[in-house]
Amino acid sequence: MVPDIDEDKMKYFPFLNRTGQKTKDIFYMYPYAYEPIPIRIPGYAGKGANCMFFGKEKDKFHMALYW
Numbered sequence: 586m587v588p589d590i591d592e593d594k595m596k597y598f599p600f601l602n603r604t605g606q607k608t609k610d611i612f613y614m615y616p617y618a619y620e621p622i623p624i625r626i627p628g629y630a631g632k633g634a635n636c637m638f639f640g641k642e643k644d645k646f647h648m649a650l651y652w
Contacts, residue, residue: 597636598649601614615641623636
């Protein structure tokens with residue numbers, strides 16, 4: 586059984602996208618790697634943060650940095 590995607594948690598990962606409603610449908614958006622992406626933090630007084638995704642499709646390890 587495959588869990589549904591949690592919409593609230595997806596907001597924290599702007600470098601992810603999906604093709605359906607299940608977690609197996611999530612994929613990395615590699616073209617956005619190594620670029621700062623602004624995100625909104627729900628419940629944080631309207632303030633946001635930046636996120637940068639590090640990794641390429643062939644890599645075995647991926648990382649995201651938030652500031």
